[in-house]
Amino acid sequence: MIRTRVVIKYLGYILLFNALFLFISAVISFAHGENSVSALLFSALLTASLGSFPQIFVEKIEEISFHEGLVISVTGWIITCIVGMIPYYIWGGEFTLANALFESVSGYTTTGASILNNVEVLPKGLLFWRSSTSFIGGVGIILFVLLVLPEKKGVQSSFYRSEVSDLSKMSFRTRSRHIIRMIVTVYFTLIIVETILLKLFGMTFFDAICHSFSTVATAGFSTKNLSIAAYNNIWIEVVIMLFMLVSSMHFGLVYASMTNKKINIFTSRPARMYMFVTFIGIMLVAFQLTQEKVYGLGESLRYAAFQVISLVSTTGLVTADTAKWPLFSIILLLYYSMQCGMVGSTAGGIKFDRIYLFFASVRKQLKSIIHPEGIYVVKMDKKIIDHGLELQIVTFIIAYLFTMMITTLLLAAMGIDGMTSLSASIATIGNVGPGFGEVSSFGNYGQLPNTAKYILSVNMLLGRLEIMNVFALFLLLFRKD
Numbered sequence: 001m002i003r004t005r006v007v008i009k010y011l012g013y014i015l016l017f018n019a020l021f022l023f024i025s026a027v028i029s030f031a032h033g034e035n036s037v038s039a040l041l042f043s044a045l046l047t048a049s050l051g052s053f054p055q056i057f058v059e060k061i062e063e064i065s066f067h068e069g070l071v072i073s074v075t076g077w078i079i080t081c082i083v084g085m086i087p088y089y090i091w092g093g094e095f096t097l098a099n100a101l102f103e104s105v106s107g108y109t110t111t112g113a114s115i116l117n118n119v120e121v122l123p124k125g126l127l128f129w130r131s132s133t134s135f136i137g138g139v140g141i142i143l144f145v146l147l148v149l150p151e152k153k154g155v156q157s158s159f160y161r162s163e164v165s166d167l168s169k170m171s172f173r174t175r176s177r178h179i180i181r182m183i184v185t186v187y188f189t190l191i192i193v194e195t196i197l198l199k200l201f202g203m204t205f206f207d208a209i210c211h212s213f214s215t216v217a218t219a220g221f222s223t224k225n226l227s228i229a230a231y232n233n234i235w236i237e238v239v240i241m242l243f244m245l246v247s248s249m250h251f252g253l254v255y256a257s258m259t260n261k262k263i264n265i266f267t268s269r270p271a272r273m274y275m276f277v278t279f280i281g282i283m284l285v286a287f288q289l290t291q292e293k294v295y296g297l298g299e300s301l302r303y304a305a306f307q308v309i310s311l312v313s314t315t316g317l318v319t320a321d322t323a324k325w326p327l328f329s330i331i332l333l334l335y336y337s338m339q340c341g342m343v344g345s346t347a348g349g350i351k352f353d354r355i356y357l358f359f360a361s362v363r364k365q366l367k368s369i370i371h372p373e374g375i376y377v378v379k380m381d382k383k384i385i386d387h388g389l390e391l392q393i394v395t396f397i398i399a400y401l402f403t404m405m406i407t408t409l410l411l412a413a414m415g416i417d418g419m420t421s422l423s424a425s426i427a428t429i430g431n432v433g434p435g436f437g438e439v440s441s442f443g444n445y446g447q448l449p450n451t452a453k454y455i456l457s458v459n460m461l462l463g464r465l466e467i468m469n470v471f472a473l474f475l476l477l478f479r480k481d
Contacts, residue, residue: 029125112220138217220316248341316433348431
């Protein structure tokens with residue numbers, strides 16, 4: 001049985017964590033004498049009040065069950081997205097109700113899709129809040145909250161099991177609290193180092209920290225209308241490409257690389273295969289852009305590298321208008337928008353590890369057909385993959401593609417053109433951001449009907465929660481005991 005008081009108590013912690021960043025954003029707005037102070041301060045006070053009541057009136061909780069952890073995890077993301085839209089809606093401008101919700105969900109789910117035609121008109125306080133939603137959502141608000149809560153029986157493991165996929169846990173062989181600290185350590189280290197490098201190569205400190213939030217969270221929100229193209233700086237692009245790629249890899253492997261462990265991003269076979277597949281994509285796109293005389297060789301490599309890494313990492317920052325690229329390149333980019341990064345990273349999508357293991361499972365089945373008497377197993381980094389996990393991976397991929405197809409059909413039924421419908425569906429469920437057609441790299445989602453924005457907001461949440469958790473929650477809530 002799920003105890004409502006337990007759910008409310010922990011949702012309060014989540015609201016308080018959001019209130020902290022709303023207060024920081026309000027201070028930044030006040031320091032610059034901006035008109036967004038009242039919107040941010042009111043939102044901060046409201047969120048803090050809602051978060052404080054459960055701490056005052058709900059008694060201390062000693063332990064929680066896995067089912068309660070699942071409910072808190074899913075509803076925590078939903079309520080976070082709702083409170084995150086409040087400062088946008090109060091401030092006004094382009095932020096209608098549908099637009100404010102879409103922008104909030106896009107930030108927290110690290111999608112980076114925007115409804116804004118003019119990002120640069122936003123006050124710095126609101127820009128920082130927009131980037132903060134990506135920062136919070138990147139590693140997961142649940143994990144952040146767990147880091148600061150006192151360790152209690154069942155709390156750490158219940159939340160961790162509900163928030164992190166079984167496949168991602170394979171690289172970890174330690175207690176959940178240590179894993180959470182390890183993930184957050186990598187997250188903060190990457191952000192700090194990237195901020196310093198971006199500042200050195202010409203960004204202002206404010207832009208550097210906002211773009212570092214977006215890069216390491218693989219989110220894609222920029223402070224500029226033209227995203228990274230606005231800087232036209234090759235060194236800024238190189239830094240961002242490097243951090244997008246690293247942030248899309250398993251944080252356990254990144255931590256192992258930082259601490260010089262045996263299995264790391266350079267020795268792990270899936271990690272090396274991921275980098276190889278990404279490199280092949282860059283070469284193919286660059287080759288066609290050169291052949292079609294869209295750019296010269298140097299520019300083709302520069303733009304192809306940035307866009308492939310940006311989409312495969314689900315970051316969505318841009319340096320070129322990909323809508324004008326040849327169809328072959330667009331199809332390749334759509335594939336990478338579906339495959340995406342590795343499990344255990346801040347990236348969204350199906351995840352490369354699942355595709356890697358899917359083809360390994362197909363190979364196993366083919367061997368079984370040729371030699372029925374043989375016994376075959378699927379391995380990843382010398383670890384045998386349980387048959388149940390194999391089935392889980394196939395089920396996830398089918399559910400992912402089915403959800404993507406339904407979303408595409410719903411958008412098409414509203415009169416939205418085929419390329420926009422398909423790419424918007426892929427880009428939102430994969431938490432990628434830019435698509436093609438009307439929602440291309442230099443376009444936005446603002447012109448879509450409000451109904452489409454609500455559907456795509458749900459799509460982004462399904463993608464961030466990896467679909468199955470949401471379906472499992474509905475099954476749990478509506479089951480007949």
